[in-house]
Amino acid sequence: PELAADMVPRLLDGTEQWCQGFSEPGSGSDLASLTTRAEQRGDNWVINGQKVWTSLAQYASRCVLLTRTAPGHAGITAFFVDMDTPGITVRPLRTMHDVDEFAEVYFDDVVVPADRMLGQPGDGWKLAMDLLPYERSTCFWHRIAYLLATLDGLAGKSDEADDLDLGAAYLAVYTARCRSHITQRALAETGRVGPETSIDKVLLSTAEQQLFDTYRDLVPGAIEWTDPVLRSEYLYSKAATIYGGTAEIQRNIIARRLLDLGKEQ
Numbered sequence: 053p054e055l056a057a058d059m060v061p062r063l064l065d066g067t068e069q070w071c072q073g074f075s076e077p078g079s080g081s082d083l084a085s086l087t088t089r090a091e092q093r094g095d096n097w098v099i100n101g102q103k104v105w106t107s108l109a110q111y112a113s114r115c116v117l118l119t120r121t122a123p124g125h126a127g128i129t130a131f132f133v134d135m136d137t138p139g140i141t142v143r144p145l146r147t148m149h150d151v152d153e154f155a156e157v158y159f160d161d162v163v164v165p166a167d168r169m170l171g172q173p174g175d176g177w178k179l180a181m182d183l184l185p186y187e188r189s190t191c192f193w194h195r196i197a198y199l200l201a202t203l204d205g206l207a208g209k210s211d212e213a214d215d216l217d218l219g220a221a222y223l224a225v226y227t228a229r230c231r232s233h234i235t236q237r238a239l240a241e242t243g244r245v246g247p248e249t250s251i252d253k254v255l256l257s258t259a260e261q262q263l264f265d266t267y268r269d270l271v272p273g274a275i276e277w278t279d280p281v282l283r284s285e286y287l288y289s290k291a292a293t294i295y296g297g298t299a300e301i302q303r304n305i306i307a308r309r310l311l312d313l314g315k316e317q
């Protein structure tokens with residue numbers, strides 16, 4: 053709580069940006085297999101390993117970092133790491149929509165004080181499971197507003213013969229909006245969201261891809277040649293079924309945790 057009281061206001065007022073160091077070259081969907089090590093040395097912990105796809109790491113002041121301190125889920129430990137600590141190297145990666153969206157982040161003997169551990173050793177998995185449902189929901193209301201504005205622009209450029217395709221895209225975006233409305237209200241009333249936000253993530257990524265695919269089909273050339281903003285959004289829409297956990301992983305969560313359809317064989 054002391055760390056949160058000190059740090060969170062800096063994030064909320066925009067003084068700082070933070071990044072999320074979860075994924076590794078060998079651990080994405082199977083996050084619990086992560087191998088970045090943290091070893092205790094006196095009052096400090098020393099971190100070695102590599103993260104990848106870390107969004108906007110090159111602009112971040114701090115990182116919420118998952119490390120391994122022991123085997124298994126109960127051996128994952130989270131730290132709040134200053135990105136200017138010696139031993140951290142950030143290498144931005146350029147995406148196909150031509151933006152340095154994410155980065156490789158290397159940790160070589162990075163010394164982190166023990167009071168930067170989030171919770172206790174082994175609390176990292178629970179922290180990640182608590183955190184990810186927020187990533188899969190809270191920011192979507194804004195994104196859906198943007199998608200609706202894009203849909204309005206598309207409606208102005210297409211003719212009546214396109215109504216069926218436009219209607220399908222409209223339905224997908226509005227379905228995501230209705231779902232997001234329920235989630236934002238639940239968050240306001242209870243202060244918590246859980247695995248049910250995997251539904252929001254599936255609906256948002258479906259709507260986003262359907263909208264930009266429809267744009268490509270109804271306004272030939274706009275995305276390929278004439279509109280760099282749309283082209284960028286179209287390409288970025290392909291990432292929607294990957295970031296924050298892939299579409300398949302969301303469906304697994306819905307099947308197991310919401311519908312109780314059993315474990316993976």
Ligand SMILES: Cc1cc2nc3c(=O)[nH]c(=O)nc-3n(C[C@H](O)[C@H](O)[C@H](O)COP(=O)(O)OP(=O)(O)OC[C@H]3O[C@@H](n4cnc5c(N)ncnc54)[C@H](O)[C@@H]3O)c2cc1C
Pocket residue numbers: 071072073074075076077078079080081082104105106107108153154291294295296297298299300301304
């Ligand atoms: C734009 C963007 C931003 C990102 N930002 C961050 C960030 O800031 N921090 C961070 O830590 N990570 C970030 N990521 C990484 C993201 O979380 C991972 O890419 C994602 O979890 C998938 O992991 P992976 O890429 O290793 O793919 P893999 O896990 O190797 O998956 C490959 C394919 O196999 C499928 N698959 C894997 N396991 C199963 C299964 N059990 N059942 C069914 N299908 C399965 C997947 O759905 C996928 O289609 C970002 C990714 C993108 C695209």
